[in-house]
Amino acid sequence: MTQAEVAPEMVAGEPLLPRRGRLERWLGPEMYRLLRGLLHNPLSIMGLILLAFFVFVAVAAPVLAPPRDPTAAYQIPRDGFGPNPKPPGSLWKVRQPPLPFWWKPVMGTDQWIHIMGTASGQWDIYYGVVWGTRTAFKVGVIITISVALIGIVIGSVSAYYGGWVDMVLMRITDIFLSFPFLLAAMTLSAILTPVLGKSLLPATIALITFGWMGYARLIRSDILSIKEREYVLAAKVIGASDARILLRHILPNAIFPTIVVASMDMGSYVLTFAALSFLGIGAEVGYADWGQLLSFARDWITNLADYWYIVVFPGIALVLFVLAWNLVGDALRDILDPRLRGRNA
């Protein structure tokens, strides 16, 4: 492929390695193939754009919705304590947060307005949606990295040593797989909450504890196929230590699919965490988290037609966030699927 691309340019007197080739060398062949695949698929481009948008909102959160108290920025500010939600466009009456600089030119007023309305208890939905983006990234990144790491350690040790180590570790994996995932996460979260206090931590730990098994199995099967390769045998023959063989020779060649799959599962972790918050065992009430905002809707099932904004705004944010990851992940899986490799690449 590279040969064919380079050849005509050489004839035309271009530099030996054109820019594209340099990018390919810098990224390595696998990353390069991924990137090219992603940028050739309209759906994944849409996903990337959405992701960029969410990153922007997360980074710009203090400008989009300045907190009253920068040390407790994740606490949604509330406009009084009234029980009934207020529709979008109503004036903010008490304890307004500072106005951002763009407010007056864009909104044409120097009064705070509840752009997306308030939930019961007068929590401002707009603020929660904006800062909830940060929560989503935070939770997603922590869970994804942790489950991938645990999975990689267990899977690679299991595959490399084989025998009874493999047997024991894989049975442990089976045991964890025998738990109903959400129920088990709920349980552990409920147990950890009194120990650790009400924060994001209990639910995060719970999701990590019951989330690593798929990656352990994935990396195990990848390593099993690599460990018999000649270069691994060669490393053994020269007497390299187990740790060195595993870390320097096997893992770099086996880790790639696992990392990609894990990172693309980020959307679903954020989703599950939001589900726990929705049930009331994730983020505490008033914390800027989409699931927690949506849980306010549970009090208003019969009036949802009037209070639609409690569901619609945080709901859209959550769906688009998960959708973005799924669009990119979907394309990535197609690219990585070895059975589809080489076809219409």
Added chain:
Amino acid sequence: MTNYIIRRVLLIPVLLMGVTLLIFAMLQFLGPVQRASLYIRDIPKNERVLERVIRKYGLDEDFLTQYWTWLVGKRDATTGERIGGILFGNFGYSRSASEPVVDIIKRRFPASLELALWAVVPVILGGVVLGVLAAVKHNTWIDQATRVFSILGWSFPTFVFGLLVLMIFYARLGWFPPGRVSDWANQVIRSPEFVSYTHLVTVDALLNGRFDIFVDALKHLILPIVTLSYLSWALLLRVTRSSMLEVLRQDYIVTARAKGLSERTVIFRHALPNALMPVVTIGGMMVVGLLNGVVITETVFNYPGIGKAAADAALYLDVVTVLALTLFNGFILIAANLVVDILYAFIDPRVRLE
């Protein structure tokens, strides 16, 4: 084949042991006082009585002794009453529901089962039909449309989708209410004239000749079924589609076409049976998942199943109840997975040879 089944069945005790050990280990995060509700209804406030309770149930003994008491139970030396033993259904007492956990399970499991049974057919059939359609019409607009449809479904959190359909079909249109049955129907069901044979409301209603209650129960079931179906179709559709595409490329399909068989025969007689192999696994997992009490769906639609019970208990940090329900569902999961695996080995000979 026999070998495979034996190996698979031998795994069960290991899994049971592991699951119960892990659950019990999680219980150790609680103090002995809270753990007392594994065995008694009301935790006494009086310290001396409390002390006696802790000693009686061995809550201060070492881990393994406690685990054994909890798992199998023991006979009290003085009174001769049986203590503990989750294997015999002593799941402890629920503080949040103020009743034994076994009673919660007895009352709620039929509700979850009913929802699962009603949802199975639309979930499996819809996913497979759409998947086959997408594969047969590969790279046409139908394929693209199902792809978008499935990615959307895959991205919708259950509770957001559930709240949206509730907003439209209940709050706005008033067609399908949440809950299990309406109040008037509930009164009829509780009256002595109505005999509950199976505790599945739809079935009992028909057996009692109360068609109005059957319709009422069905009305309550529709939104949860729609929610479960749409969100499960996404996955099933993808699996069916890719499996079908792979089969359609095989040589024997080319042969079948070359013989001059009609496209319908080729797809339904030659391709579909082979393409359904992986679908059986995923479909099996889904049925297991449905049986497993669908926590979020039941909570959103206020449907009184096991999942809702667990969510309620978790909200009040009633750990003993949530753990017991998790364990119960874990048992179901293990059993159901065994059935699926064995069925799969019957259908696909390649599994046995592994």
